[in-house]
Amino acid sequence: MAVLVIAEDDEDIARVLVRVFKRAGMTVLRAPDGRAALDLIVEERPDMVLTDLGMPRMDGWQLIEAVRAHPDVRDTPIAILSGHLQPGDPRAGSAEVCAILLKPCPNDRLLATVENLLAAGPHQHDAAAPRCPGDLPVTA
Numbered sequence: 001m002a003v004l005v006i007a008e009d010d011e012d013i014a015r016v017l018v019r020v021f022k023r024a025g026m027t028v029l030r031a032p033d034g035r036a037a038l039d040l041i042v043e044e045r046p047d048m049v050l051t052d053l054g055m056p057r058m059d060g061w062q063l064i065e066a067v068r069a070h071p072d073v074r075d076t077p078i079a080i081l082s083g084h085l086q087p088g089d090p091r092a093g094s095a096e097v098c099a100i101l102l103k104p105c106p107n108d109r110l111l112a113t114v115e116n117l118l119a120a121g122p123h124q125h126d127a128a129a130p131r132c133p134g135d136l137p138v139t140a
């Protein structure tokens with residue numbers, strides 16, 4: 001069974017996300033901030049990470065950097081789900097993520113993106129080639 005870590009500080013949004021992915025047959029682990037998410041990711045080695053950007057303690061950008069710098073989990077597919085990303089934010093272009101989704105994101109689109117990334121499996125990202133090698137569309 002696919003294991004998904006969701007980093008989301010908003011309780012209501014987290015509850016909806018957990019329900020959507022559980023219904024799709026995934027094991028869902030939820031962290032309320034980036035620091036807790038990093039601990040979960042290192043401990044549980046999930047198949048994929050879905051992260052918010054604005055979170056206490058460690059934000060989504062820092063979480064992505066920390067995962068990519070960690071030798072045990074650096075190839076984990078990561079998707080951003082954010083309601084606060086400005087079009088043209090330079091961090092979105094250089095972030096080593098597979099997909100960027102904006103809230104509110106329709107559940108079917110969310111699910112399709114996550115399923116694509118689970119099918120792609122672990123793969124390398126680096127600063128020189130931030131685009132996903134699976135060539136998944138990065139939309140901001």
Ligand SMILES: [Zn+2]
Pocket residue numbers: 077078097098123125131132133134
């Ligand atoms: Zn990728």
